[in-house]
Amino acid sequence: MKTYNFSDRPDPVDGIRDRVESLVTLPNAQADVELMAAVAANEPSAQRVVAQRLAPRVRKVAGLLCRSGADADDAAQAALIEILRSAASFRVATSLERWADRVTVRTTLRTAHRERSRRGLLERWVPADLLPWGAPLVRSPLEEVSLDALLGRLSQERFQAFVLHHALDYTVEEIAELTGAPLGTVKDRLVMARKQLRKLLCAEARTRGGDR
Amino acid sequence: MTGHDRRWDELQTRWAQGERLSAEDERARLAHAEHDAIARRELELFAEMRARGAAPGDPVAPALIGRALEALNGSPRLRLVTATSERAAQAPVSPGPRSRVPRLAVAALGLAVASAFILFFGASSRSRPTPPPVVRATMTPRLARAELVLAAGQVQVTGRRSGVGQNPLDQGESVTTGEGRACLTIDPGIDVCLAAHSAVQLASLAAASIRLRVERGTALATLSRRAPGSSFSLVTGDVSAVAHGTTYAVRREGDVTDVIVVEGIVEVTRGRDTRQLVDAHSRVVASLPSGTLVKTAVGRREEARLVALGAPRGLWSGAALGVLELTPAPPGALQATIDDEEPLPLPLQTLVGAGTHRVRWRESGGAESTVLTDIVAGETRRLTPPVAGSVATAVVAPIEKPSATSLLELARRELVRSRPRQALVLYEQLRTTYPTSAEARTVLVTMGKLELDLGRSQRALGRFEAYLRDGGTLVPEALAGKARALRALGRSADERRAIQQYLAMHPGGFEAPLFTKRLSELGGP
Numbered sequence: 249m250k251t252y253n254f255s256d257r258p259d260p261v262d263g264i265r266d267r268v269e270s271l272v273t274l275p276n277a278q279a280d281v282e283l284m285a286a287v288a289a290n291e292p293s294a295q296r297v298v299a300q301r302l303a304p305r306v307r308k309v310a311g312l313l314c315r316s317g318a319d320a321d322d323a324a325q326a327a328l329i330e331i332l333r334s335a336a337s338f339r340v341a342t343s344l345e346r347w348a349d350r351v352t353v354r355t356t357l358r359t360a361h362r363e364r365s366r367r368g369l370l371e372r373w374v375p376a377d378l379l380p381w382g383a384p385l386v387r388s389p390l391e392e393v394s395l396d397a398l399l400g401r402l403s404q405e406r407f408q409a410f411v412l413h414h415a416l417d418y419t420v421e422e423i424a425e426l427t428g429a430p431l432g433t434v435k436d437r438l439v440m441a442r443k444q445l446r447k448l449l450c451a452e453a454r455t456r457g458g459d460r
Numbered sequence: 461m462t463g464h465d466r467r468w469d470e471l472q473t474r475w476a477q478g479e480r481l482s483a484e485d486e487r488a489r490l491a492h493a494e495h496d497a498i499a500r501r502e503l504e505l506f507a508e509m510r511a512r513g514a515a516p517g518d519p520v521a522p523a524l525i526g527r528a529l530e531a532l533n534g535s536p537r538l539r540l541v542t543a544t545s546e547r548a549a550q551a552p553v554s555p556g557p558r559s560r561v562p563r564l565a566v567a568a569l570g571l572a573v574a575s576a577f578i579l580f581f582g583a584s585s586r587s588r589p590t591p592p593p594v595v596r597a598t599m600t601p602r603l604a605r606a607e608l609v610l611a612a613g614q615v616q617v618t619g620r621r622s623g624v625g626q627n628p629l630d631q632g633e634s635v636t637t638g639e640g641r642a643c644l645t646i647d648p649g650i651d652v653c654l655a656a657h658s659a660v661q662l663a664s665l666a667a668a669s670i671r672l673r674v675e676r677g678t679a680l681a682t683l684s685r686r687a688p689g690s691s692f693s694l695v696t697g698d699v700s701a702v703a704h705g706t707t708y709a710v711r712r713e714g715d716v717t718d719v720i721v722v723e724g725i726v727e728v729t730r731g732r733d734t735r736q737l738v739d740a741h742s743r744v745v746a747s748l749p750s751g752t753l754v755k756t757a758v759g760r761r762e763e764a765r766l767v768a769l770g771a772p773r774g775l776w777s778g779a780a781l782g783v784l785e786l787t788p789a790p791p792g793a794l795q796a797t798i799d800d801e802e803p804l805p806l807p808l809q810t811l812v813g814a815g816t817h818r819v820r821w822r823e824s825g826g827a828e829s830t831v832l833t834d835i836v837a838g839e840t841r842r843l844t845p846p847v848a849g850s851v852a853t854a855v856v857a858p859i860e861k862p863s864a865t866s867l868l869e870l871a872r873r874e875l876v877r878s879r880p881r882q883a884l885v886l887y888e889q890l891r892t893t894y895p896t897s898a899e900a901r902t903v904l905v906t907m908g909k910l911e912l913d914l915g916r917s918q919r920a921l922g923r924f925e926a927y928l929r930d931g932g933t934l935v936p937e938a939l940a941g942k943a944r945a946l947r948a949l950g951r952s953a954d955e956r957r958a959i960q961q962y963l964a965m966h967p968g969g970f971e972a973p974l975f976t977k978r979l980s981e982l983g984g985p
Contacts, residue, residue, distance in 0.1 A: 295532065299525045304517025307524070312512060321524060328528040395508050413478055414506055415513030420478035428685055435477040442476035445505060446469075449498050 280344040287335035295332050302348045303328060309352045312411050315400070319363055320356075327355040349416070353426050357408060364404060398445050405429070406444070409437040468492040468499060476506075602667040603631065606646045609776045613640020613656070613805035624809035625783035625840065634661040634675070640805050643772060646670055649684030650692055653770045663695065671695055674717075680709040680769045694719075699746045701738075702727045708738075709766045717746045720758050722766055728753060771802045776811040780837035784812045786819065787844050795822050799873070800882070816866035819843060832862040832870075864894045868903070880910045901927065905934045908941045917948035936962070940971045947978075956982045 286294035307324040314320040331351050338347055399407055408427060412418045420438070424431045471489040475481055481489065493499040606629040608617060617623065618633045629635070635642055636659040643653040650670065654660060658677020664670060670692045672679065683692055683703060693702040694710040696717040701710055706724025710717065719728050720743040728744050729735045736753050738744050741763065745754045775798060786796050786808040795803040797820045798812065814837040820830045835841050862870075867890040874883035887907050891900045908923030924942040928935065939962040946955035959975045959982075966972065 292529075295529055296525070299528055303520040303525050303528075306517075307520045308515065308517045324520070325524055325528050325531075328525070329531050332528070332532050395505050395512075398505065411509075411513075414476075414509040417510075417513060438477040439473055442473060445502060446498075449501055449505075453498055 281338065284335040284338040284344070287332055298332065298335070299328055302331060302345070305345060306331070306348060306352045309349055309416065310356045312415050313353065313356045313408060314360060315407070319360065322363075323356040323359040324352075326359055327352040330355045350426070353412065353416070353418075357427060360404065360408070398448055401444060401448070402441050406437045406441040409434055410441040413438055464492070465496070468496070472499070472502070603665045604647050604650075604667045604670050606644055606662055606665055608635065608642065609645045609651075610641070610643035610653075610772055610804075610808075610810040612642070612808045612810070614638030615640050615642045624785075625811060629662055631662050631665040634659055636675075637677070641769070643770075645776065646692075651682045651770060651773045652694075653680045653682075653772070654678070655680075655769055660694075669693075674710045674712045676712055678709055678711040678766075678769070680707070680766050682707045682770050682773060698731050700729045702729070706740075707767075707770065709769070715747060719744045719746075720762070720766060722758075722763055768802050772798075772804070772810065775799070775801065775813070777813070780814040781811045782814055782835040782837050783809060783840040784817065784819075784833070784835060785809050785840055785842045786821075787842060796820065797822070815869055816862055818870065832866065834862075834866065862893075864890055864897050864899045867893070868899060871903075880914060884910055901930065901932065902934060905938050905941065908938070908945070912941060912945055912948070915948075917945045921945040921949065936966045936969050936971075939965070940969075940975075943975065943978075952982055 283294055283298060287298050303324070306327050307320065310323040310327060311317070311320040314323055331348050334351060338344065399410070402410060405427075409423055409429075412423045412426065413420070418426065420431060420434050423429075423434045427434065429437075468489065471481065471485055471492075475486075475489060490503070493503045608615075608624050608626075608629060611624050614637060616636045616638075617629065618635075629644065635644060635654060637654050637656055639656055641654060641656060643651060645651050646665070652660065652672060655678040658679060659675035660679050661673040661675060663673040668690050670690075672681075672694050674694055674696045679694055681692065681694055681703065683706065686692060686703075691702050693700050694708075695701070696710060696712045697715075699717045699719070701708065701719045703724065703726045706726060707722040708724070708726045709720045709722070711720070712718075719726060719738060721738045721740055723740050725740070726738045727735065728738055728746070730746055730753060734753055736744060736755065738755065741758050743756055743758045745756070746752075784798065786806055794806050796806055796808055797803045798810070799817055800820075803822060812835050814835050816832055816834050818830060818832050820828055822828050831843065833841055833843060867886050871883040871886035871890070874880070874886060884907060887903045887910075890897075890903060894900050904923045904927040908920045908927070911917075911920035911923060921942060924938045924945060927938045928942065932938075939958060943955055943958040943962060946952075946958055956979065959979050962969065962975055963972060963979070
């Protein structure tokens, strides 16, 4: 494996291109710091390496937090740009993947919020005869409650808290910090989301019981 | 629910909100699910959620990576091609009446030094190509955009007449009100509204620390949560009220400063030592001689008065905005309301969302006239009061005929504001103005639903039946509404027939499960 020494390279930018390839093969935190330093120095090959390594994960996190695939693609792209632009702030104290996850979550929440505001504006132009109905018209009572059905019924805030805690394993404190909501509000959103799930399951059980 | 179920529900709620359960509680939580089908299903759904998070990353289209890299590297950079341009950028030196000899000597000396420098360093750097010199632009502090968005009555901006929708305000400029009101918006998400006889100066528009000096009167600030490291403050003399996302007002009368917090928390500081956090529905009074901050509660009436000051904010909350100008009228003789908001003095200039707005002029004698006007984004719409001081004119002022779409949009806005009665009036106006239009028919179902919500079941029934006479895409909703209206009227036999009709036509309809249950309750054939 190719090795190199910082001391023989007085200019941190020059020659980065030569060592990017060797850095990616070192799966340790120091290698990640150096790789991100190369990204921060606008080294195109380092940017490509980081983008290719993190893109699947970024897309997954964005996909979990967005309700539509198109929004998830937009959010993933914005998050990837943000990760590469913020490369200089990456420190050895955290893993690159976990750090990228946080940047992705922040960017995706921001994108989702913006998208929601935009849709709110568009809604003003929805013909009145579509109001106040907007829910899907037909749903078979025999249809089993799926996770997606539950997620589809949660409000944006509860949905985000639910996904961040139960899928992405963020603590309540971390969610409060990421979403800018007070701790109690985050807990309330998690509890209410769970209550909605419970209600849905009970309604399903009653319907099935009634059918039998 | 049995005691056992309750215990499980409590444990599951605690677990779901992120609490770490003891080993014993965790065992109990999981054990219960083995005997309870619903609990088991709930745990399965949570496990599925966790599995989604733990799954490997999604396959990504190469185009996504390509676009991200392109966007990243496409950001503008300043790169100098020749050194001459760098010299050209310097300020030109004015020629003085000096001799040429010293200048020639200096130039010769400079050339000699440059030649020696090139000879010395040129040899050492010959091995690698010299990159073009990169000049990094110095970053000046980012300034927030501040703009006058409402001027009603007597309003001045640094001595000149107000100009809503014109140039943004500069740092150091002042906004002053006489018998009038004004609002300004500062990015991102700050609205500051001034009461009558008030003045504020834009002391700092640096995005990281926006500061407005309240010279006199009352300024109400409503702001969204600030980003970390950014702050907004209203200051008077040595009193500063810093907020990070709240609604609060600062009132200055002579040496007395009054900070009133409507929502959130505001940090009030005086000088270097005195600092106090003021929470919602509280006020802090700072008077100059005593130098102390006295905290008391705020009455509902005063709070309501402050909230009303910021009420017009909804007018310019959208993205597509135009300017609405209601031309001058004798001061105090007229007031105008836009979209049933608070009455505002004239003349009035305000940014409003594109679309149809209802402008109502009110003469001091009580006569009113209403005009519906369409605002186009980016354009100015000037309206003249139809009264011009004459009551008779006001009463017979012509009313513009709005389009069906405009009426629908106005009704939609009323619904968003939870004002079903006003929405019904607009729907009725649509049906009267455009009786043969498609909208006139489709709104019948919405009207029926609203009547039902208002407890007017007989009227609701009439709306639904009117729609069902000719049919349409909303027949399931109309049938469901009819059944509900009949139930509210206690006409069980008719209700049964309506439900049967619904179930026959839409067995998989959204309301089918509920109606099936209701039908069994009603009994009969």
